[in-house]
Amino acid sequence: MTILSLRSVSKSFGALKVTDDVSFDVQPGEALGIIGPNGAGKSTLFNLITGNIAPDQGQVFLDGRDVTRTPPMQRVVAGVGRSFQIPQPFGDLTVYENLLVAARFGGGMGGREAGLFCMDILDRTGLGAVAEKKAGGLSLLQRKRLELARAMATRPRVILLDEIAGGLTDGECVELVATIRAIHAEGTAIVWIEHVLHALNSVVERLMVLNFGRMLMIGAPDAVMASAQVREIYLGIEA
Amino acid sequence: MSRSLAPLIALFALAVLYALPAIAPRAMVQDLFGILTLLVLAMNWNLLAGFAGLVSVGQQAFVGIGAYAMFAAIILMGLDPLVGVVIGGIAAAIFAIPMAFFAFRLNGAYFAIGTWVVADIARLAISQWKALGGGTGTSLPKGTAKEMAFVDGIKEMLDVSTAAAADALTYWLMLSLAVAMLVASYVFLRSRMGLGLQAIRDNENAARSVGVDPLKLKAAVFLLTAFATGLCGALAFIQITRVTPDAAFSVIDWTAFVIFITVIGGIGTLPGPIVGVVVFYALQRALADYGTIYLIVLGCLGIAVMLFARRGLWGLFTDRTGIDPLPLRHRPPRAATPSHSA
Numbered sequence: 393m394t395i396l397s398l399r400s401v402s403k404s405f406g407a408l409k410v411t412d413d414v415s416f417d418v419q420p421g422e423a424l425g426i427i428g429p430n431g432a433g434k435s436t437l438f439n440l441i442t443g444n445i446a447p448d449q450g451q452v453f454l455d456g457r458d459v460t461r462t463p464p465m466q467r468v469v470a471g472v473g474r475s476f477q478i479p480q481p482f483g484d485l486t487v488y489e490n491l492l493v494a495a496r497f498g499g500g501m502g503g504r505e506a507g508l509f510c511m512d513i514l515d516r517t518g519l520g521a522v523a524e525k526k527a528g529g530l531s532l533l534q535r536k537r538l539e540l541a542r543a544m545a546t547r548p549r550v551i552l553l554d555e556i557a558g559g560l561t562d563g564e565c566v567e568l569v570a571t572i573r574a575i576h577a578e579g580t581a582i583v584w585i586e587h588v589l590h591a592l593n594s595v596v597e598r599l600m601v602l603n604f605g606r607m608l609m610i611g612a613p614d615a616v617m618a619s620a621q622v623r624e625i626y627l628g629i630e631a
Numbered sequence: 632m633s634r635s636l637a638p639l640i641a642l643f644a645l646a647v648l649y650a651l652p653a654i655a656p657r658a659m660v661q662d663l664f665g666i667l668t669l670l671v672l673a674m675n676w677n678l679l680a681g682f683a684g685l686v687s688v689g690q691q692a693f694v695g696i697g698a699y700a701m702f703a704a705i706i707l708m709g710l711d712p713l714v715g716v717v718i719g720g721i722a723a724a725i726f727a728i729p730m731a732f733f734a735f736r737l738n739g740a741y742f743a744i745g746t747w748v749v750a751d752i753a754r755l756a757i758s759q760w761k762a763l764g765g766g767t768g769t770s771l772p773k774g775t776a777k778e779m780a781f782v783d784g785i786k787e788m789l790d791v792s793t794a795a796a797a798d799a800l801t802y803w804l805m806l807s808l809a810v811a812m813l814v815a816s817y818v819f820l821r822s823r824m825g826l827g828l829q830a831i832r833d834n835e836n837a838a839r840s841v842g843v844d845p846l847k848l849k850a851a852v853f854l855l856t857a858f859a860t861g862l863c864g865a866l867a868f869i870q871i872t873r874v875t876p877d878a879a880f881s882v883i884d885w886t887a888f889v890i891f892i893t894v895i896g897g898i899g900t901l902p903g904p905i906v907g908v909v910v911f912y913a914l915q916r917a918l919a920d921y922g923t924i925y926l927i928v929l930g931c932l933g934i935a936v937m938l939f940a941r942r943g944l945w946g947l948f949t950d951r952t953g954i955d956p957l958p959l960r961h962r963p964p965r966a967a968t969p970s971h972s973a
Binding site for chain 2: 442444463464465468469474476480481482483484485486488489490492493494496497498499500503504507508510511514523524542543545546
C-alpha cells in the first residue's frame, strides 16, 4: 500500500504548464528526494499534494484514498505534514505554542497529551531551550528547525520538506540532516525538495528530477546523478 | 504579592458594582448602565477585530436588530421584555448567517466597508416596518418596564420606586452580561479554538498548513459575538424605552465609540476594553462641563495610541510591569523542560 500516490497530475497557469503529467508513488517510511532547476515546478508539486492548488487533471491519493477534492486542512489531519521554503512561524506565539496548534488541530490530540508530545519534539529538534520564546525572534536555523518541528507535531505519515537546508552553514546543515534522519528512522515517509545535494543524498533512497514540470527521471540517487541528461540539465545550470 | 492581590481587588470592585443600585443615586446607575453597554460591545468587537482579525464596522446591525426584535416581542407578541432580550440575541445571530455569507467573501478594508453597508441596508429595511413605527420609530407601551419580571421583588428589596427598580434590574443584567462576556472570552481564548484563532491572526496560510480551518473559526466568532451584541442592544433599549432606526443602527454610538474604547484600552488584549471604558468614562466625567469636547480629546487619544502604543494602555502596562492577571499563554508541561525550573 502506498502512502502517497500521484496519477497523471497536470496543472497550468495560463499558457505555462507547471506540472505536466506527473505520476509517482511513495511507500510508507520511504524518503524521496526531488531536484530540478528553479522554476521546474517543485513547490507547485507540493501545493498540489497539500491541496493548496487544485490540479487541472489527474488524481492525488493518500493511503489509497482519493483526496483530489479534499481541502488542505483535512489532508493535514489525514497525515500530510509540510514545511515551508520560507519559514512561516506564528510570530506572536511561543515556540511551544506553535507546535501546540499543530498537535491540537492537525494531530487531533487532547490538551495534556499534546503538551507532552510537543515538548518531546522540541527536545528532539534542539528547540527545548527556546520553548517559551516568541517564535518571531528566532534565528534562521531555529526558524528552519521550527518549520520541521511544527510539521512533525501534526503527526504526519508523510512529511514534505521544501528546501529546508537552504541558507544554512555547513555545520548547521549537518545538525539538521541528523534530525531529519532520526525522523526517517522512526518510519515517517519523507518527500524532500532540496538544492543542497550532499544533504539530500545522504538521506533519500530515491531521487526524482523535475524539468519544465515534467518528471525526467526517478530512481536510485547514484544512478540518477550519473545520468548524462541530468548532469546536463541540472548540474549544468548549477555549476 | 500582586498575583494574589489582583483577584481580591477584582472581587471587591465587582461586589461594589453589584451593590451600587442599593447605595448610589439612580442617575449614577443609569450612567453606569450606559458605560457597561459600551463595555459589552467593546469586548465583542475586541474578539472580532483583535483576535479573529474581522474588523467589522457593522456591529450596529446586531444592536439594531436585537433592539427591534425585542420591541416586536413586546408590542406584537405581548411577551415579557426579558424574553424579548433573548429573542433579540437570537434574531441578531440569525441575521449574522446571511451577513457572513456576504461579508466573508471580502478581506480587510473591504470587509469593514461591507459590514457597514449591510448594517445600513438593515437600517433602511427596518424603517419600512410600519408595525414598529417605520422611519420615526416607536416607544415601549406605558408600564412595560413596571410589569417586567422581578421588578416588584426588587422594588420591595431596595425600597425604591418602580422605575428605579426597573433600572436596577437592567443594570444588574448588563453587569452580569459583561462579567459573562469576560469569563466566556477568557475560556474561549484559552481553548483549542482560541489557540487556532491566534495562529490565524499571526499567519493564516501557515495555520491552514497545520490543520486549522480559518473560515470555520472566524464564522464561529462572528456568530457568537452577533448573539452577544444582539442581547446587549436589546437590553440597552429596554432602558431607553424608545427605538428609531437611526438610534438603533447608529454607527457612531454602537461601533465608532466602541472601536475607540477598544483601541485606547488595548486591542487584542483581554482587559483592554475594560481599561478603555474606564478612560472613556473618566474623560466624559472630567470634561462634562465642556460639551462634546471629550469626544475630541477621545479622538486625539485614540490617534496617539494607534501611533505610539499599538497594544493600547493595557499593552503598555503589561510591557512595563510584566503583570498580566489574565494570561492567554499556554505554558509547557514542566516535566519535559529540565532547563526550566520555575
